[in-house]
Amino acid sequence: MSDNILEVRHLVKKFGDNLILKDIDFTVKKGDVTCIIGASGSGKSTLLRCINMLEPMSGGEILFHGESIASGKMSVPEYRSKVGMVFQSFNLFTNMTALKNCMAGMRIVLKKDRHAARASAIRYLDKVGMSPYINAKPRQLSGGQQQRVAIARALAMEPEILLFDEPTSALDPQMVGEVLAVMRELAAEGLTMIIVTHEMAFARDVSNHVVYMQDGVIWEEGPPDQLFTNPRRQETKEFLTRFING
Numbered sequence: 001m002s003d004n005i006l007e008v009r010h011l012v013k014k015f016g017d018n019l020i021l022k023d024i025d026f027t028v029k030k031g032d033v034t035c036i037i038g039a040s041g042s043g044k045s046t047l048l049r050c051i052n053m054l055e056p057m058s059g060g061e062i063l064f065h066g067e068s069i070a071s072g073k074m075s076v077p078e079y080r081s082k083v084g085m086v087f088q089s090f091n092l093f094t095n096m097t098a099l100k101n102c103m104a105g106m107r108i109v110l111k112k113d114r115h116a117a118r119a120s121a122i123r124y125l126d127k128v129g130m131s132p133y134i135n136a137k138p139r140q141l142s143g144g145q146q147q148r149v150a151i152a153r154a155l156a157m158e159p160e161i162l163l164f165d166e167p168t169s170a171l172d173p174q175m176v177g178e179v180l181a182v183m184r185e186l187a188a189e190g191l192t193m194i195i196v197t198h199e200m201a202f203a204r205d206v207s208n209h210v211v212y213m214q215d216g217v218i219w220e221e222g223p224p225d226q227l228f229t230n231p232r233r234q235e236t237k238e239f240l241t242r243f244i245n246g
Contacts (some may be wrong), residue, residue: 003030004082005065005160005192006051013046013216020046023217024060033187034194035203035224039239044196047213048163051194052085057099058220077109084159089167090146091164092138097151098125099134101131102156110157124152128182144175151182162186164195200243204228212236 006028013021021043030035036044049055051062053069053076055125064070067144070077092101102121105113112120126132128148136147147167154162157163164183166177180202187193188207211221212231220227222235231237 002027005030006194007063007066007147008047008051008060009063010060011047011050011053011062013043013050021050021058023214024125025219026211026218026221028159028192030192031190032192032209033207034209034211035207036194036196036211036213037198037200037203037239040214041121042236043139045165048085048165048194048196052080052083052163054085070154081105081109081157082159084154084157084162085163085165086147086150086154086167088169090138090143090150090170092146092150092153094138097135097137098130098141098152101138101149102153105153105157114151120156121152125149128152129153129178129243142175143171144178147171147175147179148182151179151186152211155186161192161194165199166196166198168197168199183225198243200228200240212239214239 008024008026011021011024024047036047037045046055050057064079064083067073093104096104099118099121102125103117106120107114107207122131123132125134128151129144130148130152133141133145142151162223168179172180180199193203207224209221210224210227212219212227215237220231220233227236228240232239
């Protein structure tokens with residue numbers, strides 16, 4: 001059996017006449033940590049939203065364990081429980097406590113009973129260092145704390161892949177480290193992740209596969225040692241130079 005979990009094949013995404021993603025191809029294997037880098041507007045977030053079925057594809061296909069996600073054989077909620085997503089803006093339910101935020105998906109999608117969902121939610125909140133705040137609502141938490149709750153909520157669904165869309169971009173600089181530390185731990189534990197990020201040191205140190213996107217196209221991809229120290233494409237070199245010197 002193939003160890004490919006996700007395969008993106010010739011993916012195209014248009015908004016009206018505006019072509020955002022142009023013939024995107026890449027594969028994610030079990031245990032991969034794939035970091036997607038590139039300038040704002042290069043299509044990175046749109047790619048994640050297509051993978052998570054938040055945006056319909058205009059062309060191509062996405063395969064999950066060899067099956068097209070457009071086949072209808074798996075419901076969208078079921079698929080999203082297996083391919084979870086953490087957003088840059090946290091997207092927590094503002095009227096719910098941290099605990100209830102983490103319980104909601106398990107109760108509604110996974111049909112867990114209240115006691116099992118509560119125990120699992122507490123376990124994952126503890127994992128991200130948020131167990132002291134289980135009864136706090138989002139407005140009572142810092143941005144970094146809210147993002148850690150969002151990660152716990154996604155983990156509680158026990159996904160096979162977790163997508164991160166710029167998870168630190170909405171945070172104050174002092175809060176970035178606490179979220180990246182959680183993500184580093186998840187990577188060390190072997191969780192399969194696709195991460196859109198501007199944190200170049202994190203991408204270099206944590207990923208095993210880096211994808212550089214520009215203008216809706218994958219210009220270069222490869223292991224971090226190769227891409228960061230000896231990129232093949234001039235466009236990649238210029239991006240990294242601007243970023244490092246910027």
